[in-house]
Amino acid sequence: MHSLSPELEQIAGSFQLGEHDVPNPEELYRAQQRDVLERMTKATLIPPRYVGATFLEFGTEKGNQKAYDVALDWANDTAAHTRGDGFFLLGEPGTGKTHLVCAAAMERVRKGQTGIRYLNVPIFLDRIRASFKFSESAAQDLFEFACTKASLVVLDDFGKEKATDWATERLYVLVESRYQNMLPMLVTSNRTLDELDSLGYGATVSRLQQMCRTIKLETADHRPLQWKK
Numbered sequence: 001m002h003s004l005s006p007e008l009e010q011i012a013g014s015f016q017l018g019e020h021d022v023p024n025p026e027e028l029y030r031a032q033q034r035d036v037l038e039r040m041t042k043a044t045l046i047p048p049r050y051v052g053a054t055f056l057e058f059g060t061e062k063g064n065q066k067a068y069d070v071a072l073d074w075a076n077d078t079a080a081h082t083r084g085d086g087f088f089l090l091g092e093p094g095t096g097k098t099h100l101v102c103a104a105a106m107e108r109v110r111k112g113q114t115g116i117r118y119l120n121v122p123i124f125l126d127r128i129r130a131s132f133k134f135s136e137s138a139a140q141d142l143f144e145f146a147c148t149k150a151s152l153v154v155l156d157d158f159g160k161e162k163a164t165d166w167a168t169e170r171l172y173v174l175v176e177s178r179y180q181n182m183l184p185m186l187v188t189s190n191r192t193l194d195e196l197d198s199l200g201y202g203a204t205v206s207r208l209q210q211m212c213r214t215i216k217l218e219t220a221d222h223r224p225l226q227w228k229k
Contacts, residue, residue: 040109046118050102063219064096070215071100075107084182088212090189094221097188101154104186115151122161147177152184159191163199172204179207187212
C-alpha cells in the first residue's frame with residue numbers, strides 16, 4: 001500500500017469523495033498523487049517548455065558535466081535547502097542552464113516541496129512595471145512572496161533585463177531579503193560576473209556567490225541543433 005509524503009498528505013487532505021464513491025485505495029492514491037503534483041507544479045510558474053525537464057534527458061558533455069553534477073546533487077540534498085544553499089549557472093544562450101535549474105526545481109516538487117517559484121527576470125520585471133500602470137497587484141504580491149515566503153526561487157536570465165536603477169534595486173531587494181533569511185535560490189545568467197558587476201549588480205552578485213555555488217557552462221548553443229537531428 002502506497003503512502004503519500006507528509007507534505008503531499010497535507011495537501012491531499014483537501015480532496016473530498018462523492019457520497020457514493022467507493023474508490024480502490026491504490027487508484028485513489030494515484031489519482032490524489034497526480035492531482036496534487038499537478039497543482040504543485042502549476043504553482044511553481046515553471047513554463048510549459050521546461051515543466052517536464054529532467055536530469056535523465058539532459059545530454060552531458062565535458063563543458064556541462066560539472067553543472068549537471070552540482071544540480072543533481074543539490075536536488076537530492078535536503079540539508080542544502082535548510083542551509084539556504086543554491087547554485088548559479090553562467091554561460092552562453094542554449095547551453096542548458098534553464099533546463100538544469102528547472103529539472104532541479106521539479107525534482108524538489110516531486111519530493112513534496114511546496115512554495116517554489118520560477119521567475120524569468122526580464123518578463124517578471126515587465127509585469128511589475130505594468131502593474132503600476134494598471135493598478136494590478138498580482139505581480140507585486142508575487143514579488144513580496146518571492147522575497148521572504150517562497151521556499152525556493154528560480155531566477156532565470158538574470159542580467160538580460162535593461163539594468164536601470166529601478167531594476168537593479170528591485171533585484172537587490174529580492175536577493176538581499178532571501179540572503180538575510182537563508183532562503184535558497186537557483187540563478188542563471190548569460191552574463192559573466194564581471195559584466196554583471198559593471199551593470200551595477202556588484203552587491204547582488206556578491207550575495208549570490210555566497211548563497212550559491214557558481215559554475216560556468218562552456219558548450220555550444222544546442223537550440224539550433226534540434227532541427228538537425
